[in-house]
Amino acid sequence: MEIITIYVLVYAYIQKKDIRLKMFKSGMPVKGKNFIDRTEHLKKFNIYLQNHQHIMIKAPRRYGKTSLVVQLFELNDYKKIYVDIKRATSLKQLASQIIDEVYAIAGFSGIIQKASKSITTLFKQLRASVSLNIDTIELTLEKLELNTKNEIEEMEYFLYSLDLVEKIAQEKDINIKFAMDEFQDILNIASSSILDKVRSVMQDHQNVTYIFLGSIETIMNKIFSSKSSPFFHFTRVIDLGGFDVDELLIYTKKFFDKQDIVYDDSLTKVLHYLEGHPYYSVKTLQIIHYGSLETANKLITTKECIEALTTALYETKPYLEEIIEKVKVKKHHHIVLWSLANEKKVENLDSPTLYKTYSSLQDMGYIKKQQRGEYIITDIFLKIMLQQNNDISFTIDNKIIFKDLVLKGKK
Ligand SMILES: Nc1ncnc2c1ncn2[C@@H]1O[C@H](COP(=O)(O)OP(=O)(O)OP(=O)(O)O)[C@@H](O)[C@H]1O
Ligand SMILES: [Mg+2]
Structure with a gap:
């Protein structure tokens, strides 16, 4: 009987230690x-x-x-x-x-x-x-x-x-x-x-x-x-692409399961939405996890996910604003990047200039050419920031629009 108790205690300790080491x-x-x-x-x-x-x-x-x-x-x-x-x-x-x-x-x-x-x-x-x-x-x-x-x-x-x-x-x-x-x-x-x-x-x-x-x-x-x-x-x-989202999900679920934290489908959807971006995914997960520890809330739903995404974006804001400032000082760069984020056609720009701007944005590391010749923004948070209707949504209203993120309904 005693041996079993010791075994259980040791096992619990190892499990706990493992969790502690594996923080995001x-x-x-x-x-x-x-x-x-x-x-x-x-x-x-x-x-x-x-x-x-x-x-x-x-x-x-x-x-x-x-x-x-x-x-x-x-x-x-x-x-x-x-x-x-x-x-x-x-x-x-x-x-x-x-x-x-x-x-x-x-x-x-x-x-x-x-x-x-x-x-x-x-x-x-x-x-x-x-x-x-x-x-x-x-x-x-x-x-x-x-x-x-x-x-x-x-x-x-x-x-x-x-x-x-x-x-x-x-x-x-x-x-x-x-x-x-x-x-x-x-x-x-x-x-x-x-x-x-x-x-x-x-x-x-x-x-x-x-x-x-x-x-x-x-x-x-x-x-x-x-x-x-x-x-x-x-x-x-x-x-080196982003994380394999499925692998990240397995890791994440195991991590939360071990701590008896329950989650719904929103977690999966948020990680897919972040496109496997390593830093933003880990940051968002970390905020979700800390939130759960602080409030002793063991349930992760749409609310917790959106709050974590919002906090992560706010914490990244100075870095993103710096990028936008750099882009703004170069002719046409901002509108081209903005149009890309919002899937709009760039108006009043001839093809050679447009092409030159794309090349330059690529040289700055902000966009990437896909196989079919399309460009994508490499930084998902930068894209989200450019998708906001105006700066107010980011600062005063505190309401960020996460376009394309559908957390409720569709399973
Ligand atoms: N394999 C990983 N496991 C867990 N977290 C990771 C992993 N890769 C990246 N991250 C997260 O992304 C952040 C950035 O990682 P890292 O500094 O290695 O990237 P980098 O590509 O070298 O960035 P930079 O271009 O800024 O030098 C880390 O602080 C960590 O939060
Ligand atoms: Mg580095």
Whole structure:
């Protein structure tokens, strides 16, 4: 009898712990138990990485690119480097970060900071603690010294950092998985000639597998899929769509079932309405869940779903308004985007101008061309915002119209 009681208690504890870990989380890349869906992607990417196949993953903003790579790294014991090029202020800084990370893989932390103090001391420390070729160490110190004195071209320094990753991987007889997030932003810190140079260095690398991530599809296509680009055929290109809504639903229902939260059909409909957009889906679910915890209401119906959607939209409003401001300063962009959201024909605009505007909106990452040549807005909340009759519905009335969302009736 006692054994059974203990068993029940332990089981209950595990269940509870499991639930606690599996909360919906938004606002930062997720991993571990918070990571949802993407089963097929994880399987496929792992096969690529294990076979040293370079990959490029493109998807609009907040589709979960970073989370996917973080989770890939979490689940596998790879030697890895991750850099976010959007955050790099210059090529030099990026190169230093790469050098720092690869020396950490070799077993030596903080090389850049130590180099700024004394190269001689650093040399002694490296000799004593790192099993690398003396030539490799000496060359690194030479480059670091030149960099400190500002006597090295930043391009040379950057290309050196890439070669160093290969060199150290070779010496250690390992394969390093090297993720470059928001890769298209490299064109913001260097001229376009960098692509040729980087490719010619990377193509000789046998011990590094590159993962390029990017959110501006047209630029990523230009870099990786255009025949004239140096990166053409260098990677497997993967277009990361939204969540598989059915998989997300299975996860969500299991999650709520475990907590004895009951839901009607609205939950399914809302998740379909959000088109599998990872961030907005997770955010809405999180709000529903928190609402249920706060009010001890264990029933999710149309009311809870609409309230959660509304809150999620409000919380995203500053981000969406920023996008709309950016769009408004460019000629015709706003009306074209608005017409797309409202399925209206754009009036008084000739075809070449319309086409140019579509291209530009694509370059900004806000719309995407579908197979049949139609354009869609990649951000479902942006679309909803553009569908409101006027700004008042958003601010004063507090009544947002969710066009195309039918929660009652149809089952
Ligand atoms: N697989 C996932 N499981 C659970 N939540 C996810 C997943 N992917 C994305 N999300 C949700 O979406 C948010 C954005 O994810 P992430 O930062 O990985 O996207 P991103 O495509 O790298 O975005 P950005 O373009 O802003 O860099 C996360 O904070 C999380 O709430
Ligand atoms: Mg990201």
